[in-house]
Amino acid sequence: MKNKIINCLSKFVCLVMATMIFDHSVNAQLKPISSDEYVSELDKKVSAWLDEFIVPGAALALIDNGKIILQKGYGYADIKNKVTVNGKTGFNIGSISKTVAAWGVLKLVEEGKIELDSPAENYLTRWHLPESEYDVNKVTVRRLLSHTAGLSLHGYPGWSPSDTLPTIEQSLSGKNNGPGDVRMIMEPGTKWKYSGGGYTILQLIIEEVTGQKFADYMQAEILNPLGMTNSSYTIDDKILSASSLEHNGYGEVIPFELFTAEAAAGLHTTIEDFVLFAMASLNVPNGLVADQSILEQSTIKLMTSPAPAANGRYGLGYGIDSIQNSQAVLVGHGGANTGWHAYLRVNQQTGDGFAMITNGGSGHNVYRQAYCDWVNWKLGVSLGNRCIKTITPLLINAIRREGIDAAIARYKKMKETKSEDYFFSEGALNNFGYELLRSNKVKEAIEIFKLNVEEYPESGNVYDSLGEAYMVDGNNELAIKNYEKSISLDPENTNGVEMLKKLKNQ
Known part of the structure; x- marks a missing residue:
């Protein structure tokens, strides 16, 4: 059966898909070293991993105790023209788009325009969930955010630049390049089941409530205030001119993908912007984010805490990763679209963070190695079999x-x-x-x-x-x-x- 790389958390979830296959070479506990020494060592490893896994380019940022200690591009955005990756090179971040989109929903919740436990249907006029044996009123905003609404449609393949993109309503009804329509397939609120389709419903809700295009609302209310001015859900000439090319597992250039399902898969960002979002996710005052008042700290705490029926693995837009053999709990998300792979994890207790974006079909192998190495350095523990190479x-x-x-x-x-x-x-x-x-x-x-x-x-x-x-x-x-x-x-x-x-x- 066709296994496209789609924005999604894969069979074990994109948020944890990111941690399924790591490298034995980082399994042995590292000796304590300073951040400067560590960054110097990691620099060499990242370049080697790009070569090993046939990934043209990547960008990586590390946060240590609330301060950015690394923010750097590696390899190439365009091999043929020798364009190297830098801090302003654009990358699609796949399903991490959902995490940022969740901020847009929660801002409307704080403003009293959306209620978390209200049925999604209360906000919809342009499209409605198909009738089923289940009660549509149990599909709440909170459950959409936490993937516990009992919906179909795991993730989305993209469209080529030559395609005419469907509307949100058409996409929800099944015109979405393969995965089918969004419908209720199990009792809402009983089980965690990842649904990119649920985030497309949230995208539509934002448009219905605000009267704005989703991308415009997110730019004005979330991205720009965070200082993420080189990021966008709209792929226009400005975004394309700064973007890396995307590549398959052979390192060959493949067509650029576009998404109607912007909230689920469509955010384009740079490492300079991505690390700002990581800092904001730490939920601690840091002085680096343009506007600290976008969401209340209590709201971010809610988003990064386990949601009901999510088995402790997911909050509202954030995955939750308890690191074995340690007391650490890291929050974030993984992202994968054809030719793009990205990963985000932050430790809110220590003010540490990891953010990486890559431009190759095997990019997940690169960030897995880097993440495994970083966890070993920060926590002194091995991720064991999660570190094995593909x-x-x-x-x-x-x-x-x-x-x-x-x-x-x-x-x-x-x-x-x-x-x-x-x-x-x-x-x-x-x-x-x-x-x-x-x-x-x-x-x-x-x-x-x-x-x-x-x-x-x-x-x-x-x-x-x-x-x-x-x-x-x-x-x-x-x-x-x-x-x-x-x-x-x-x-x-x-x-x-x-x-x-x-x-x-x-």
């Missing part, structure tokens, strides 16, 4: 040097001899296969999907993906065979059912 970049380099057969042989050898040092998973292979497919390397994609079938023969998803690759290659007979196998293993695979009908009717 195997995918090794496969990419092996394909480049020796071809697909050698790459697969390398994978099998590494799994046999280095299983504790690298992260091997069905999802990683599946995503890599789609990277190849998107790069028109169809034959190589087929071989990777075949490897995934060999490794995970009881998964319906791997056969679905192989079926799609065969379909792209024009081999309908094998496409049908694999889709049929996928459906036999996973009868609820609606994508496979639809593709099978399409193939058999040709």
